[in-house]
Amino acid sequence: MRSSNPVFSRRGFSRAGGYAGFHTAPQAGYAQGNPYAQNPYAQNPYAQQGLQHGAPPQAPVTTDRMTMDDVVVRSAITLGTVAVGAVLAWALLPVTATSYGLAIGSAIVAFVLAMVQNFKRTPSPALILGYAAFEGVFLGVISEMYNSRWSGAPFQAVLGTMAVSAATLLVYKAGWIRVTARYARVGMAIAMAFLVVMAVNLLLVAFGVAEDGGLRSFGPLGALVGIVAIVLGAFFLTLDFKQIEDGIAYGAPRNESWLAAFGLTVTLVWIYLEMLRLVAIFTNND
Numbered sequence: 001m002r003s004s005n006p007v008f009s010r011r012g013f014s015r016a017g018g019y020a021g022f023h024t025a026p027q028a029g030y031a032q033g034n035p036y037a038q039n040p041y042a043q044n045p046y047a048q049q050g051l052q053h054g055a056p057p058q059a060p061v062t063t064d065r066m067t068m069d070d071v072v073v074r075s076a077i078t079l080g081t082v083a084v085g086a087v088l089a090w091a092l093l094p095v096t097a098t099s100y101g102l103a104i105g106s107a108i109v110a111f112v113l114a115m116v117q118n119f120k121r122t123p124s125p126a127l128i129l130g131y132a133a134f135e136g137v138f139l140g141v142i143s144e145m146y147n148s149r150w151s152g153a154p155f156q157a158v159l160g161t162m163a164v165s166a167a168t169l170l171v172y173k174a175g176w177i178r179v180t181a182r183y184a185r186v187g188m189a190i191a192m193a194f195l196v197v198m199a200v201n202l203l204l205v206a207f208g209v210a211e212d213g214g215l216r217s218f219g220p221l222g223a224l225v226g227i228v229a230i231v232l233g234a235f236f237l238t239l240d241f242k243q244i245e246d247g248i249a250y251g252a253p254r255n256e257s258w259l260a261a262f263g264l265t266v267t268l269v270w271i272y273l274e275m276l277r278l279v280a281i282f283t284n285n286d
Contacts, residue, residue: 064253064254065248065251065252065253065254066247066248066251066252066253066254066256066257066260067248067254067257068244068248070254070257071244071248071257071260071261073257074257074258074260074261075260075261075264075265077129077261078128078129078132078258078261078262078264078265079132079261079264079265079268081129081132081133081136082132082133082135082136082139082265082269083136084133084136085132085133085134085135085136085137085139085140086136086137086139086140086143087136087140088136088137088140089103089106089136089137089138089139089140089141089144090140090141090143090144093140093141093144095141095144095145095148099141099144100141100145102137102141103137103138103141103142104138106134106135106137106138106141107134107135107138109134110131110134110135110138113127113130113131113134114131114262114266117131117262122255123255123256123258123259123262124258125258128258128261128262128265131262131265132265135265135269139269139272139273142273142276143157143276146276146280149280150279150280150283150284153276153279153280153283154276156275156279157272157275157276157278157279158272160275160278160279161268161271161272161275164230164233164234164237164271164275165237165268165271167234168234168237168238168241169237169241171238172237172238172241172242177238179238179239179241179242184239187232187235187236187239190232190235191232191235191236194228194229194232197215198215198216201214201215201216216277218280218281218284219281222277222281223278223281223282226274226275226277226278226281227278229270229274230271230274230275230278233267233270233271233274234271236267236270237264237267237271240260240263240264240267243260243263244260247260
């Protein structure tokens with residue numbers, strides 16, 4: 001499973017195991033809620049791992065499979081690493097140009113580690129926790145900078161992130177949103193279009209064509225863009241929830257819970273950063 005952050009593309013759990021990610025076209029039986037309907041191994045993509053040449057199919061092994069407890073524990077460890085990195089950066093690094101440069105450097109390292117994990121066939125806890133640590137340093141410095149200008153903005157952003165996450169989970173569990181292949185394709189198309197527009201806007205700002213941040217200004221237009229970004233973050237949360245649910249239902253290996261934690265962390269970081277900016281816009285008195 002790749003990160004839910006729209007910077008990264010997505011795939012399902014365990015490529016070798018045959019998990020059908022959301023990037024593929026709908027298969028027969030998907031509408032019935034079974035992404036493995038095309039799999040001949042009793043609808044269990046992991047059952048084939050236990051087959052031997054010339055031997056009859058065996059019952060799926062039920063041990064060492066991912067559970068919700070595994071996902072919760074790994075997610076807590078990963079998010080805890082982000083939080084520790086952020087608190088240490090906030091406490092130890094003063095708001096200076098040097099700390100700002102350190103934040104950018106940490107963000108770049110975190111991005112590289114995330115990309116490496118994104119293209120690996122198996123989860124690497126070291127890469128995931130390394131990403132979390134460097135991302136935490138970045139968030140700590142940025143949060144301190146926002147707090148120095150808009151007092152209390154980071155705390156409000158944390159509350160906002162928790163509110164968006166809880167609301168998204170509630171809507172998902174209530175069945176008000178059905179995560180289908182079409183839903184995922186449309187959402188991904190919108191997310192990619194959003195990223196392209198943001199990249200163009202960044203170039204225009206860098207070359208002085210757009211002033212005051214362009215679409216990312218601290219005005220009404222910037223607020224609208226921030227709201228769209230948060231809605232996209234909630235969309236990626238629903239994909240995370242669906243992938244976790246399917247991974248547990250169809251017997252993903254336990255170590256894939258690290259990928260679930262990784263995806264959730266990247267999405268929550270995305271939502272927090274956008275929420276932080278949105279809080280600053282709404283409290284901006286300049």
